[in-house]
Amino acid sequence: MVTATSSLPQAETKAATKSTQLTREKIRAAWIFLTPMILVLLAVAAWPLIRTIWFGFTDARLSVPGSGEWIGFENYLYWLDYGGGDGEWIGILADPTWWRAVYNTVYFTVIAVSIETVLGLIVALVLNAQFAGRGFVRAAILVPWAIPTIVSAKMWDWMLNDQFGILNDLFMMVGLISAPIAWTSSPDTAMWAVIMVDVWKTTPFMALLILAGMQMLPGDIYEAAKVDGVHPVKVFFKVTLPLIKPAIMVAVIFRMLDSLRIFDLIYVLTPNNVQTVTMSVYARQHLFDFDNFAYGSAASTLLFLIIAGTTILYIYAGRVNLSGDK
Amino acid sequence: MNKSILKQIGLWVLIVIISVYALFPFYYAIITSFKSGSAIFQVTYWPTDFSLANYVGVMQSGHFPRNIFNSILVSFAVVVLSLLLAITASYALARVRFKGRGALLFTILSVSMFPQIAVLAGLFEMVRYLGLYNNLLSLILAYMIFTLPFTVWVLTTFMRDLPIELEEAAIVDGAKPHQIIFKVFMPLMWPALVTTGLLAFIAAWNEFLFALTFVSNDAQRTVPVAIALLSGATEQEIPWGPIMAASVIVTVPLVILVLIFQRRIVAGLTAGAVKG
Known part of the structure; x- marks a missing residue:
């Protein structure tokens, strides 16, 4: 910080004092600037999170004013003793519906994010090529991203309609299916309907992040590969893919965290x-629809822990630098 | 020669598939919204009707115009508030060295990854305690949880790249930190402010979970919830025409914004992730 080069010791000290004073002033200003933001984040993130975790250990119900006694881990797991050695485990961790929700969420996340990564990579490769109208295609793929999730759900709900849906019409015309399918209500296809819409809506995000990674690659590697006559497919797997791996990793993390909380x-x-039914849906049902605020809070806490755990694992395993310090 | 033509054809086939895949659902919503009566139940691939009945219906019935106004109000307030808080905070994070800066940045990034459901119960209690239930202020407050970390993060990466000489010159001229921000940096930051503001606007406009939970009064709802809960005369009868019209109404402004600002948006999206 201090770069006074004067040979006079007195002047040097003076400069140094002035400089530290300036720095101190600057740091004080910095904290004043940061305070409003920190206060808002404490109010909307830290405090509500703490309260949610707290409610998970109580018997709070919205229909019972003043309820909220501490009951320990009973919402999570509790041995209900019928006496005489008889009893059963109750609580979220013993609830098959919860485990079904966990399974659904993980299944959805793995399948949807995998498809999105592959499609995103293809779209990014196409957008990375030179062709007339590239700007148009890039704008076109931004459309699904910008459409509100609720609107895309409704649009696809209509296209997937069992009686009047265009997708059944199209698939039957092509001969893919022989009879109309009730995509969103049939147990076999409901999850695939959700995946279909999610893939449509979020592949653009994936593609744009991967594209940004591609555009940072140095062009001379490709020149060299071309001169050496390396096959383009080989170039892709040996050069492009390893180099854009960090960009893909970041995109996958973002998408995974998003999918795990899908609601x-x-x-x-x-x-x-x-x-x-996913974990978020399960938690909200208990919070507000089943009048089981505490139980829903406990489920929310579990989801929070799962997401935090996944993030830490992923960052650790992928050595992805998210801290932003250069 | 032959090979490169094949390659060109392959590329163009992909381009057409990608464009049709991306645009078809919205296109189909638009042509559906112009169909009236029983025409809606006829699957057609090209526009056939141009009836405005669904649009007139949705704008005249219920609270939809009011819902649009609510969404605009909330989204604008969220953008202004988060930009105001983020500009000064990101100056401190980008340009001042202080103890705990890394930890603070990391915490802000973690908040942006919070599942919304994890704070839902706590926020609900707070909203009721403050008497903000059924009040749009509750949404403006709650939306800070996802717009603020993102805005701070992107503005910080942007401000970090501004030349240090500018700041040094200003300090030599005796400028105070707030003068540096608003007089020296602000004029240079417009692109970043537009980008982050747009992204925050879209995020607030599209939000559903908080809007569904903190508002139960039809007149106070925002558009995503209004569309989700749009129902017909009977329970079985889903009013697809009006739903598609409403969907088109709330999406067209977004699509126009995206087309105008596509470069900025792409830059902002990737700055939020890759550059960090």
Whole structure:
């Protein structure tokens, strides 16, 4: 910081004092600037999170004013003793519906994010090529991203309609299916309907992040590969893919965290369908629909822990630098 | 020669597939919204009707115009508030070295990854305690949880790249930190502010979970919830025409914004992730 080069010791000290004073002033200003933001984040993130975790250990119900006694881990797991050695485990961790929700969420996340990564990579490769109208295609793929999730759910709900849906019409015309399918209500296809919409809506995000990674690649590698006569497919797998791996990793993390908490799409597209109840849907049902605020809070806490755990694991395993310090 | 033509054809086939795949659902919503009566139940691939009945219906019935106004109000307030809070905060994070800066940045990034459901119960209690239930202020407050970390993050990466000489010159001239931000940096930051503001606007406009939970009064709802809950005369009868019309109404402004600002949006999206 201090770069006074004067040979006079006195002047040097003076400069140094002035400089530290300036720095101190600057740091004080920095904290003043940061305070409003920190206060808002404490109010909307830290405090509500703490309260949610707290409620998970109580018997709070919205219909019972003043309820909220501490009951320990009973919402999570509790041995209900019938006496005489008889009894059963109750609580979220003993609830098959919860485990079904966990399974649904993980299934959805793995399948949807995998498809999105592959499609995103293809779209990014296409957009990375030179062709007339590239700007148009890039704008076109931004459309699904910009459309509100609720609207895309409704649009697809209509296209997937069992009687009047265009997708059944199209698939039957092509000969893919012989009879109309009730995509969103049939247990076999409900999850795939959700995946279909999610892939449509979020592949653009994936593609744009991967494209940004591609555009940072140095062009001379490709020149060299071309001169050496390396096959383009080989170039892709040996050069491009390893180099854009960090960009893909970041995109996958973002998408995974998003998928693990999916709520709106399922709430609108396949309501009340056991096949597609995810952890967020399960938690909200208990919080507000089943009048089981504490139980729902406990489920929310579990989801929070799962997401936090996944993030840490992924960052650790992928050595992805998210801290932003250069 | 032959090979490169094949390659060109392959590329163009892909381009057409991608464009049709991306645009078809919205196109189909538009042509559906112009069909009235029983025409809606006829699957057609090309526009056939141009009836405005669904649009007139949705704008005249219920609270839809009011819902649009609510969404605009909430989204604008969220953008202004998060930009105001983020500009000064990101100056401190980008340009001042202080103890705990790394930890603070990391915490902000973690907040942006919070599942919304994890704060839902706590926020609900707070909203009721403050008497903000059924009040749009509850949404403006709650939306800070996802717009603020993102805005701070992107503005910080942007401000970090501004030349240090500018700041040094201003300090030599005796400028105070707030003068540096608003007089020296602000004029240079417009592109970043537009980008982050747009992304925050779209995020607030599209939000569903909080809007569904903190508002139960039809007149106070925002558009995503209004569309999700749009129902027909009977329970079985889903009013697809009006739903598609409403969907088109709330999406067209977004699509126009995206087309105008596509470069900025792409830059902002990737700055939020890759550059960090």
